[in-house]
Amino acid sequence: MRIDISKLRDGEILSVSHEYDSKALSLEQCDLRYLTPLKLEGTLGRVGDSLFFKGNLTARIENICTRCLKAIQKSADESFDLYFPVKDEEFLETTDEIREVMLLAYPVKFLCSENCRGLCPHCGKNLNEGPCQCAGGEDKEGFPGSFDKLKQWHKKQQPEDK
Ligand SMILES: [Zn+2]
Numbered sequence: 001m002r003i004d005i006s007k008l009r010d011g012e013i014l015s016v017s018h019e020y021d022s023k024a025l026s027l028e029q030c031d032l033r034y035l036t037p038l039k040l041e042g043t044l045g046r047v048g049d050s051l052f053f054k055g056n057l058t059a060r061i062e063n064i065c066t067r068c069l070k071a072i073q074k075s076a077d078e079s080f081d082l083y084f085p086v087k088d089e090e091f092l093e094t095t096d097e098i099r100e101v102m103l104l105a106y107p108v109k110f111l112c113s114e115n116c117r118g119l120c121p122h123c124g125k126n127l128n129e130g131p132c133q134c135a136g137g138e139d140k141e142g143f144p145g146s147f148d149k150l151k152q153w154h155k156k157q158q159p160e161d162k
């Protein structure tokens with residue numbers, strides 16, 4: 001977002017609100033999705049050759065746990081406090097800084113919880129929902145029954161030779 005600061009006098013405060021297209025901001029990477037635009041509410045103040053930009057960013061986001069692959073939706077709510085040195089500029093470009101605030105607060109790599117147990121490497125069950133059948137033991141059955149069922153189904157589909 002480009003903000004016109006040409007008329008902002010020393011000591012003056014400017015209210016800023018903006019809605020960012022999260023796609024244009026390239027905030028979506030890998031499994032991180034923005035379900036709403038990114039909303040900004042903030043204030044901009046000038047003291048000499050310094051601009052202070054304080055505000056709050058909100059959006060609804062969805063991320064996928066890198067351990068258990070569960071999709072988690074949540075409300076992102078992040079405040080920021082930025083400082084820009086200025087001289088005779090008429091405009092202030094803040095897009096890169098805003099993008100950085102969100103990427104640091106809501107990184108692409110994400111865990112649904114610190115203690116996420118992830119998926120069983122054998123049967124693929126989400127171990128946060130309880131132990132699986134093959135827990136601790138040897139993986140004798142692999143994917144239980146599914147392959148046998150497939151073989152039976154295949155036999156039925158083949159007409160017998162006469
Ligand atoms: Zn998880």
Ligand SMILES: [Zn+2]
Pocket residue numbers: 120121122123124125132133134135
């Ligand atoms: Zn298992």
